[in-house]
Amino acid sequence: MEMKVETDWIELWQGSEAFSNVPHTHDEWMQVTLPVKGVCHFTQEARSFGLEQGSGLIQPPGTNHHFRIGESAAVVIVKVRERGRGGMASVRRDFEAGAGHELRQRFDADAVVARFRTWMLALIQGQSAADPLAVQEVEHDVLAYVSGLIGMEHGETYRSEPPKGVADPHLLRAIAYMHDCYDETISVDELAALALQSRFHFIRSFREATGTTPYQYVLKLRVDEAMARLRRTETTIGQISADLGFASTSQFHRAFLKMTGMTPKAYRLLQ
DNA sequence: AAGCGCAATGTCACCTATTC
DNA sequence: GAATAGGTGACATTGCGCTT
Numbered sequence: 001m002e003m004k005v006e007t008d009w010i011e012l013w014q015g016s017e018a019f020s021n022v023p024h025t026h027d028e029w030m031q032v033t034l035p036v037k038g039v040c041h042f043t044q045e046a047r048s049f050g051l052e053q054g055s056g057l058i059q060p061p062g063t064n065h066h067f068r069i070g071e072s073a074a075v076v077i078v079k080v081r082e083r084g085r086g087g088m089a090s091v092r093r094d095f096e097a098g099a100g101h102e103l104r105q106r107f108d109a110d111a112v113v114a115r116f117r118t119w120m121l122a123l124i125q126g127q128s129a130a131d132p133l134a135v136q137e138v139e140h141d142v143l144a145y146v147s148g149l150i151g152m153e154h155g156e157t158y159r160s161e162p163p164k165g166v167a168d169p170h171l172l173r174a175i176a177y178m179h180d181c182y183d184e185t186i187s188v189d190e191l192a193a194l195a196l197q198s199r200f201h202f203i204r205s206f207r208e209a210t211g212t213t214p215y216q217y218v219l220k221l222r223v224d225e226a227m228a229r230l231r232r233t234e235t236t237i238g239q240i241s242a243d244l245g246f247a248s249t250s251q252f253h254r255a256f257l258k259m260t261g262m263t264p265k266a267y268r269l270l271q
Numbered sequence: 272a273a274g275c276g277c278a279a280t281g282t283c284a285c286c287t288a289t290t291c
Numbered sequence: 292g293a294a295t296a297g298g299t300g301a302c303a304t305t306g307c308g309c310t311t
Contacts, residue, residue: 188303198275203304215283215303238293251284253295265294 005123007135010142011079012119019075020068026061029079032146033057036109036116038073042066056107056149076116080146105149115145136173143176171195171205178214182221183245188214222246223259230268237264 003014011029016037023043033040033056040051044065051057051067059065069075119138126135174195191214192202206214222244229240241252256264 200276200304201274204274207304213304219283236293246284249294250286250296254283257295263295 003120005120007123007139009081009139012116012123013077014074014116015069016074018069018071021066023064023066025064026079028061028081030061031059032078032149033067034076034078034107034112036074036076036113038070040073040075041068054106054109056105058105058149076112078142078146080143107149174202178218179221182218183243219255220259223256226252226256226264227260227267230264
C-alpha cells in the first residue's frame with residue numbers, strides 16, 4: 001500500500017505491506033528514509049543493510065538505492081528538493097557542514113507517523129483549496145524536521161521543534177526564504193513583506209527572535225557556505241564570492257574576515 | 272503595550288588601486 | 292590574473308517618539 005503527496009519542493013511518501021522498488025537515483029532530491037514499523041531492507045550503492053524501526057537514513061542527491069519491506073513493515077520517506085523556495089538549499093548545507101559523514105539518525109517512529117498524517121492532511125487540504133500559504137507552511141515544517149534530523153548529534157533522538165524564539169509563521173517564512181535565496185540579492189523590504197510587517201518592525205522582531213539583524217543573518221549564511229566550499233572545493237575565491245551573491249571579492253573578503261577573523265585564502269590554507 | 276515612522280548613525284556595496 | 296585593501300555613496304540599523 002502506498003500513499004504519496006508531492007509539492008514543488010517536497011515529497012511525502014508512505015509504503016507498507018510488502019512493498020519493493022527498483023534501483024534508482026534522485027538527482028535533485030535529498031531523501032530521508034524513516035522505517036516506522038518493522039525492518040526496511042535497504043540497498044545503497046550496491047551495499048545492503050537492514051534499517052530497523054526508529055533508525056533513519058539520510059541520503060544526499062545522486063545516491064543509487066532501492067529497498068523492500070515485508071508484510072508487517074511500514075516506511076515513511078521524506079524528500080526535499082535541494083534548491084527552491086522554502087529553504088531547501090539549507091538541507092544540503094546542514095548535511096555537509098553539520099552532520100559530516102553521519103548518514104543515520106535515530107528518530108521517534110510514533111511521532112513521525114503522527115507528523116506524517118498531519119503533513120499529508122494539511123497538504124491535501126492546501127492543494128485542493130489552492131492555498132499556497134498552507135502548502136508553504138507544511139514545506140517549512142518538513143524542512144525544519146529534516147534539518148533538525150541532519151543537524152543533531154549521532155545517537156540522539158530528534159524531537160522536532162520550531163527554531164527557538166521564532167513562533168511567528170510569517171517570520172519563519174521570511175527566514176526560510178533567506179535560507180533559500182541567500183546567494184541572491186535580498187532586500188529587507190522584501191523580507192518584511194513576506195513577514196507581513198513593516199520594514200522597521202520586521203527588523204526588530206527578527207532581532208528579538210534570532211539575536212541578529214536580517215542582513216547579518218544572510219551574511220552569515222553566505223560565509224558559512226563559503227567556508228564549506230573553501231574546505232571541499234578548488235573553486236577560486238573570486239568564483240565562490242560571485243556564486244554566493246557577493247558583488248565583489250572585496251566585499252566577500254571583508255565579510256569573511258569580520259566573521260572568521262581570517263581571510264578566505266588563509267582559511268583555505270589551514271584546511 | 273504593540274506597531275509604526277523619521278532621522279541619525281553605522282555598515283555595506285561598488286569601484287578602483289595595490290600587492291603578490 | 293587573483294587576492295587584498297582603500298575611498299565614497301547607498302543602504303541597513305538603531306534610538307526615539309508618536310499613534311492606536
